[in-house]
Amino acid sequence: QKEVEQDPGPLSVxxxxxxxxxxTYSNSAFQYFMWYRQYSRKGPELLMYTYSSGNKEDGRFxxxxxxxxxxxxxxxxxxxPSDSATYLCAMSAMAGGSYIPTFGRGTSLIVHP
Amino acid sequence: GAVVSQHPSRVICKSGTSVKIECRSLxxxxxxxxxxRQFPKQSLMLMATSNEGSKATYxxxxxxxxxxxxxASLTLSTLTVTSAHPEDSSFYICSASGIxxxxxxxxxxxxxTRLTVV
Numbered sequence: 755q756k757e758v759e760q761d762p763g764p765l766s767v768x769x770x771x772x773x774x775x776x777x778t779y780s781n782s783a784f785q786y787f788m789w790y791r792q793y794s795r796k797g798p799e800l801l802m803y804t805y806s807s808g809n810k811e812d813g814r815f816x817x818x819x820x821x822x823x824x825x826x827x828x829x830x831x832x833x834x835p836s837d838s839a840t841y842l843c844a845m846s847a848m849a850g851g852s853y854i855p856t857f858g859r860g861t862s863l864i865v866h867p
Numbered sequence: 868g869a870v871v872s873q874h875p876s877r878v879i880c881k882s883g884t885s886v887k888i889e890c891r892s893l894x895x896x897x898x899x900x901x902x903x904r905q906f907p908k909q910s911l912m913l914m915a916t917s918n919e920g921s922k923a924t925y926x927x928x929x930x931x932x933x934x935x936x937x938x939a940s941l942t943l944s945t946l947t948v949t950s951a952h953p954e955d956s957s958f959y960i961c962s963a964s965g966i967x968x969x970x971x972x973x974x975x976x977x978x979x980t981r982l983t984v985v
Binding site (some may be wrong): 760762790795796797798799818842843854857858859862 | 871873901909911913916958960965975977978979
């Protein structure tokens with residue numbers, strides 16, 4: 755079992771839909787949870803970052819972490835065609851004095867007009 | 868936000884030659900840099916972690932003599948793919964964190980370098 759599992763999709767939704775992206779993980783030591791957005795042939799950009807369990811909201815994006823279930827989610831409200839990208843979850847724990855993120859494989863999201 | 872610049876964005880080289888990729892932190896001191904490799908529709912695979920002034924720590928299965936990493940200053944790290952072969956063709960991405968910039972818990976990424984070996 756991989757440390758971080760993420761459905762690669764693709765997930766296709768109409769413009770304006772609420773999108774739910776999820777990851778599960780097995781390492782209970784993970785403390786920091788991130789979501790990155792990656793457009794084709796570009797480096798990932800950090801969208802959201804949360805510590806431990808709970809919710810965090812930023813504009814149309816909401817990140818949720820449920821450590822008891824080892825499950826994290828990213829919700830996108832009022833999705834736009836410009837949201838079409840690959841979304842990678844990442845999580846990290848202290849190792850050797852540093853936090854090195856472990857990434858999911860990414861979910862491809864397509865928002866069609 | 869913190870800016871990490873990676874150069875070149877795309878390179879094509881002949882088999883057997885070496886290619887150098889640069890990763891720069893533009894507005895903070897990058898004490899730690901990470902180098903990743905990404906195959907199409909696959910996740911980021913960590914190749915190595917480098918701390919400024921120290922030797923890089925390579926992940927299992929990554930050949931340190933083939934992928935030379937130098938992190939000689941707080942703003943620059945380089946990855947050199949030596950004696951490149953077609954199977955080395957991939958998307959290489961760096962990320963950085965450090966003083967005055969993102970914590971290691973939220974590393975920021977460069978734009979990536981698409982390497983094609985012919």
